[in-house]
Amino acid sequence: MSVLSVRNLEAFYGAIKALRGVSIDVEQGEIVAILGANGAGKTTLMKTIAGLMDPGKGSITFLGEEIAGVDPARLVARGISLVPEGREVFPYLTVEENLRLGAFTRKGGAQDDLDLVYGYFPILQERRRQAAGFLSGGQQQMLAIGRGLMARPKLMMLDEPSLGLSPLLTTEIFEIIARLNAEQGVTMLLVEQNAHIALETAHKGYVLEMGRIMMSGPTERLKASEDIQEFYLGRTEATERGQKRWKRRKTWR
């Protein structure tokens, strides 16, 4: 049984259709990446799955149960946790309070989970008494991921973890994401603009454009695709005249 299965999902901002019938599947233990340019609908897709936006049409099934339109607080309790775009930490609360809020829907102690998070992100333990607003961007991203982990998610959704981070920090964050997946068995759905690192980390990928899935498959196959190489990985192809060819068309259009 797949962890998450989205079928023909449509979502609107007012009259504007942001998702035009998206279907994706996430299997147990996988990292699934969603690639796409600005405005492709990636964040909308994440928000709709997390219950922050109401789906217009279509179905979202999580562990065999329909969850379209369910209250976000319920979804967290059921095991979906979102690491939102732009971190969104609680700026005046301490690092530790931020983490403890991640376990808000679970009654009882969260000490084990705190230790787990501190194990992966030692810098957070060092700064656990500091207000989260004073952390650097990378540390805030680690805090957001840690906060997501605190809910003991069955599915973790990461919305652009590399946003605003240096290439070095991006690599570090993605290494930890891969380790969390391998060691803790956390299933992940990942949205990323940095296609290079996303395709390195993920097992399976979808390409979202203008609110539609244009391509999907195991990351090896995506990496091998001419179109992905040209438009997402930025490979420049030397032609006979020794310069990049102007305006290549995507073959999937």
Next chain:
Amino acid sequence: MELLQLAVGGLANGCIYGLVALGFVMIYKASEGVNFAQGDMMMLGAFVALGLGNGDHLGLPFVLAVPLAMAVMFCVGWGVERVVVRRIFGQPQFALVILTIAMGFVFRFVAGAVFGYTPLVMETPYGGQNLNLGGVVIGYADLIAIAVTIVLTVALWAFFAFTRIGLAAQAASQNQLAAYIVGVPVMRVNSLIWGLSGAVATVAGVLYASRGAIDPNIGLLGIKAFAAAVIGGLGSLPGALLGGLIVGLVEPIAGRYAPGEVAQMSPYILMLVVLLTRPSGLISQVQMKKV
């Protein structure tokens, strides 16, 4: 000596402004709008307590009437959020402003219809008794106003700092989206905050009523308390209290030493000065978002 006498009275007054201002700030942080009915909630709270406690009404003992009135006003605040404010969630801010101004009128007319417009005096066990400290005469009502404000402030602070729900309320006011994401029931927390500010307003109302007569128009004091909240920095609980104390202290002193109507204007002059020199208030929470 005279100054000290004025200061004690001013401090007690300031505590009441401070408590109403606390209500403004709590709701500002929860619903991201100003509840201009806060002063009228104070008035209504005072009248509910009076209706429960006074001999010619229900005649409950004072120590029972006040908590009961707080409970009633908690429900009123909760209900207002649940039934009305939630409907306009996501509308422009001024929708809430107009709505609460209208609600203030409703509260005023309800109180007027039930209790009439002639000033009424609340029966309290400590009414009219004074303490003479070497020339400075302090009313018990003033002392109790100050003491209760301190206790209530500490209690509120402990609630927000140490309880699970308090932490969730802080989270919801700092970053609503993130609060939803971690599973805080933001709407229910907001209702709770409205209820709490109703209860706090009741305490302010009872303190006010024990220092003088009340009529349905005392809710206009809310405007002064709003000035206090702005002086302190709208969005900061300690700031609200500080602003209230400052306004309370400046008023009687300006009334004594400055000509004519200056006392009436002093809170607003102060507000103007603060807004011109420190636009975010005396104690401000300035936030910079890193991207």
